[in-house]
């Protein structure tokens with residue numbers, strides 16, 4: 001099979017990879033479906049071969065030879081020809097059914113393989129990369145691109161084989177019947193190749209556009225669903241409908257172009273085929289005048305030629321489908337090949353259980369490469385949290401507090417300096433161990449659409465019901481969960497709508513209790529709550545913090561007054577540190593922040 005040179009990468013390595021990674025695992029099924037396709041193709045051509053003996057035997061009453069092997073005496077054609085046609089039809093049907101069943105299973109098996117691999121690559125990708133692309137793009141790759149590959153490399157490939165074989169068999173029969181005529185026919189081949197090439201290229205361009213726009217469409221849809229409150233409050237439904245309409249329109253244009261390329265390739269090659277038929281007619285008419293060709297031979301030849309045209313149309317069509325599949329495969333492999341930069345070192349060591357001291361030593365960090373002009377987000381940060389200590393990060397918005405928190409579980413790696421646990425650089429530790437020792441509670445906790453029990457046990461899948469309930473009790477969540485009609489079996493997807501912010505927060509705290517990690521990261525865990533919920537959540541958090549190394553971010557300084565140490569972070573640097581009382585006494589940035597929040601005993605709003 002010659003692949004169209006429509007892909008930006010050379011087709012051969014791409015095909016090799018599709019074979020190695022996906023098709024070779026299903027060799028037996030693929031081989032069998034190819035065999036079925038070959039039988040279908042050959043049967044189609046073989047039945048056509050009966051035309052000549054049928055006409056000569058049935059109408060002219062001659063003795064005829066079928067396929068060069070079966071000799072039918074004069075007058076017996078009426079019995080033999082229909083019998084042979086039914087026999088061939090039966091074989092043809094069985095092979096066609098087998099082909100369809102195998103290809104369906106194979107195709108959907110392969111699409112499943114691709115989707116699973118793609119999801120695996122996506123979920124392991126660096127946070128930086130996931131943040132840089134909207135999830136809509138990933139969704140459309142998993143659903144749309146993977147299906148294009150399936151269509152091309154199972155259905156497309158097997159049908160291609162079938163029609164290519166029919167074509168070869170028909171041309172062979174034609175050459176056997178009359179090689180001179182066949183030579184004329186083959187003169188049309190370069191023209192057909194030209195048609196295939198041209199439409200393959202068009203197809204590639206349209207497919208690439210359609211894939212990009214499908215990504216944009218799913219992005220637009222997801223974004224609208226995420227932002228539905230804002231859309232409603234601002235009365236922007238019509239504007240959003242128009243915006244999505246534009247994306248739909250752009251996608252439609254590409255899809256139509258690609259559908260056109262696919263649909264037009266067939267008729268264009270048909271036109272070439274018709275010109276060839278006309279040439280054959282002219283030549284055959286001239287031959288018949290000299291008595292060099294019988295009616296049967298002529299009719300059979302034209303029948304074969306028509307069949308060749310039909311298969312050629314299919315082959316041309318499929319060539320464009322293959323081109324589409326290759327373009328999609330190119331994009332999919334591009335996504336699959338990106339290796340995460342945050343990886344475990346080959347000689348990574350396990351992290352023993354027990355209390356831990358976390359430290360940032362001369363840590364600098366930039367989100368992008370400094371060489372490309374990214375400003376450093378953190379500069380030479382020194383910070384330590386010992387077991388049982390609560391350390392708070394405060395400071396102006398954008399100062400770098402959340403960034404510090406994301407360095408601990410290695411969501412990002414430092415640009416300079418090091419983050420240590422018990423004195424060991426976290427990049428030398430097993431990644432799973434590191435993350436296993438950290439519990440994270442954020443401002444808006446995420447709940448999966450699963451039962452509340454499963455949500456609490458997310459970090460410890462084997463937890464018993466008793467352990468789950470103990471954690472919920474410690475998090476002050478047991479009471480409200482038990483009051484729900486389905487208790488712990490209530491699905492968070494549905495209950496998410498009924499749970500208050502404080503209740504969701506307590507489910508997240510229960511999750512952290514159950515994980516029982518020695519490091520606790522709290523990212524504004526109480527800032528979204530009203531005073532009543534906050535008191536409950538605050539009490540639960542204080543129980544959770546006992547004995548752990550806790551690093552917390554808080555905007556409201558009231559929540560950090562009891563911290564062992566407070567670091568004031570501004571423009572990526574630690575500008576002050578100490579206890580609440582120390583810092584108020586220093587009369588620096590903290591004291592100004594505290595005064596603006598009325599925490600220094602003086603009236604609010606007075607900034608020194």
Ligand SMILES: Nc1ncnc2c1ncn2[C@@H]1O[C@H](COP(=O)(O)OP(=O)(O)OP(=O)(O)O)[C@@H](O)[C@H]1O
Pocket residue numbers: 131367368377396397398399400401402403404
């Ligand atoms: N994923 C990212 N890519 C690039 N820059 C980022 C990213 N996340 C944060 N930043 C930038 O890094 C700086 C520090 O942000 P960070 O979120 O750590 O600050 P913060 O102190 O937690 O702020 P806030 O109190 O508003 O939450 C900001 O200038 C922000 O724009």
